[in-house]
Amino acid sequence: MSKSNSDKIYDVAIVGTGPGGSSAAFYLSKLGRSVVILDKEKLPRRKICGDAISQIAQKHLTEMGVLQEILAEKKGHWAEIGGLISPKRITYIDNSAEEIGSHLMISIKREIMDYKMTLAAKKEGAELVDEYNVKEVKFSEKHQLWTIIPHDEKQKKLKAKVLIAADGAVSKIARSLGIITSPPQAVCSSVYIKAGTHQYKEDGVCLYTQDILPGYTALFKEADGDLVFCCYIIPGGRYKTSDLQHVHQSFLSGEPYLSKALGPKAKIEPMNSAPLRLGGVKKSYSNQLLIVGDAAGMIDPLTGEGIQYAMDAGEIAANILDEGFNKNDLSEKFLKKYQKEWMKSFGRDFKWSTRMVKxxxxxxxxxxxxxxxxxxxxxxxxxxxxxxxxxxxxxxxxxxxxxxxxxxxxxxxxxxxxx
Ligand SMILES: Cc1cc2nc3c(=O)[nH]c(=O)nc-3n(C[C@H](O)[C@H](O)[C@H](O)COP(=O)(O)OP(=O)(O)OC[C@H]3O[C@@H](n4cnc5c(N)ncnc54)[C@H](O)[C@@H]3O)c2cc1C
The missing domain is CATH 1.10.40 (Ribonucleotide Reductase Protein R1; domain 1)
Known part of the structure; x- marks a missing residue:
């Protein structure tokens, strides 16, 4: 575990080292703000994901110097040959990268990407404390400061002027503060299939099989030759989120395209799953507080993807907080600007996604x-x-x-x- 300076008053304390927390930490540190970034896990940590990283996310990774490192270490796999299978099993699989001369997607294991992002923030000056499980956060009106209290009483409490909750879809923090009240709506599974045990020739294919609509399943190849399979269930179709385990297993054992791609000897890890908060929350700010990424429901309902939105929101949060510090105004009234900005940037599009899901x-x-x-x-x-x-x-x-x-x-x- 890294050490933290308990006497210091940080400009910003960030809970969560996922793409949302790490990008906010990176951009804030770059702007010269003092930042502490915390995670309950020992880093690097695994994150249940499909590991599909879009062009917008790639732009942030490039800004952070992370994509360059990942490519140099051959830890990313560009999606070249891919496509979709429709409900009537009309199949389109091609090399679209060849057509446009660039890549829309790259697969990167989150354990690698998220840690490199956190280290990029650290390099810019952010203090990193992992294995710091935040139990509670308290705001003192008198001192206009947040106190961050860990579960482990041996660890020190930390103080900051601003708190960013980037603690994922369940977001204990945003819920404990009463900012987020609704539960996540959707769920997604993820599983790795070991390299050398499968027969998959493509890089990434989405299966819009009738049963699972308006969700879908996807199979992507990783740089180490592993495959990652995900099954996304969103309410509105035949299945409920509670059906995930059964649906996931039945796809892996009986869906014809997957059976062929995996072959008889595929070594499949046990299934993991996590909830998804979709479509963006109505309020993601309060006095000296911002909610970033999955915690604020920044996941596209149509695709279940959220990495790029967490990164975009991290950058928007950093710029607005910097402006607030400069103006000496970190009030709820001023920070409403954060909500407006991310809504303008990508949140409004979630409404169209919701319509398309229907x-x-x-x-x-x-x-x-x-x-x-x-x-x-x-x-x-x-x-x-x-x-x-x-x-x-x-x-x-x-x-x-x-x-x-x-x-x-x-x-x-x-x-x-x-x-
Ligand atoms: C199965 C699955 C597949 C997905 N596939 C894709 C995909 O292919 N592409 C895509 O773009 N998106 C995908 N997503 C969505 C994507 O994973 C999220 O949108 C993204 O991780 C959001 O980042 P975040 O920083 O908001 O939160 P997270 O990445 O969830 O990070 C939150 C962090 O907060 C820490 N934390 C939580 N509570 C505390 C606490 N009390 N104290 C300290 N630390 C704490 C956690 O340990 C964690 O590190 C998928 C999601 C799932 C579930």
Whole structure:
């Protein structure tokens, strides 16, 4: 465990060293603010994830010098050959990276990526304390300071002017302060399949099988040759979140594409799962307090992805806090700006994602039409889809005539064919 300076009053204490906490720590430290970043786990720690890192997240990793390190150490795997399988099993798998000359996704194990991000923040000056399980946080109106109290009484209490809760979807902190009141809505499983035991040829494929819609399953390849399989269940379809274990297992044991990709000798780790808080909370700020990442529900309901939004929010939080420190105003009224900024940057798009989830649940034919369209017109459609799904383009782009019209026509053709 790293040491902390208990007498010091930090500008900002951050709970959580995931992408949200680490990016906030990095950008704040870069701006010259004194920061302590805490995690209950001994670092590096494992994080249940699909490990799919989008272009927006890659931009932050590059800014931090982390992507360069990961590539030099060959710990990232670019997704080149990939695609989707639709409810009617229309399959589109191609090398889209070849078409655009760049990569939309890279797989990086979170144990590696998150730790490197935290170390990048430390390099900028943030103090890191791992194995520090925050039990309670208290705000003193009199001193205008937060006290952070650990479970372990042998560890010192810490003091800071501002608190950032980046403690993940369950967010004990935001809940204990009464800022977050609703439970996470969705759930996702994740499992590694050992390198050398499978027969997977692609880099990343999403399976929109009828049963699991509006969720999906995905299989991605890692740099060490392991595979990561995820099963995302969001309410609105046939399954409840409590069905996850059963659905996950039945996909792995009986879904034809997966059975072929894994082969008979695949060594599959036991399943892990975690809840997902979706769509962004209505309030993620209070006096001298910000909530960042999964804790504030910054997960796209359509994809279940949240790494890039946690990083974006970390950067937005850092810039707004810096402005607040400069103006000597860290009031709730001023920090409302944080909510406005992340809503403008990506939160509003979550509303379109929620609408699309409802459309997919009722009309899965649109996924079939999309897979068909990719087959008919080539990889440029797949790229459009991937850019929208990964947040590089707004979900509203689905409604632009260039995509919406052929999609609608193909959906009509497919449903007439059915009749
Ligand atoms: C199965 C699964 C698959 C996913 N796949 C993808 C994907 O492929 N791509 C994608 O973009 N997103 C994916 N996500 C979402 C992604 O994991 C999250 O959006 C992302 O981790 C959010 O980062 P964060 O920093 O907000 O929180 P986290 O990464 O959850 O970090 C929170 C940190 O807080 C620490 N902490 C919690 N409580 C305390 C405490 N009391 N004291 C001290 N420390 C504490 C935890 O130990 C943890 O390190 C997936 C999620 C799941 C569950």
């Amino acid at each position: 459309v997919i649940a009722k009309k899965p034919i649109f996924i079939d039409a999309f897979a068909q369209l990719c087959n008919d017109r080539g990889p440029s459609y797949m790229i459009m889809w991937a850019k929208i799904m990964t947040g590089s383009q707004s979900k509203l782009s689905f409604f632009k005539p260039k995509l919406a019209l052929p999609l609608l026509l193909t959906a009509i053709k497919l449903s007439l064919k059915k009749k």
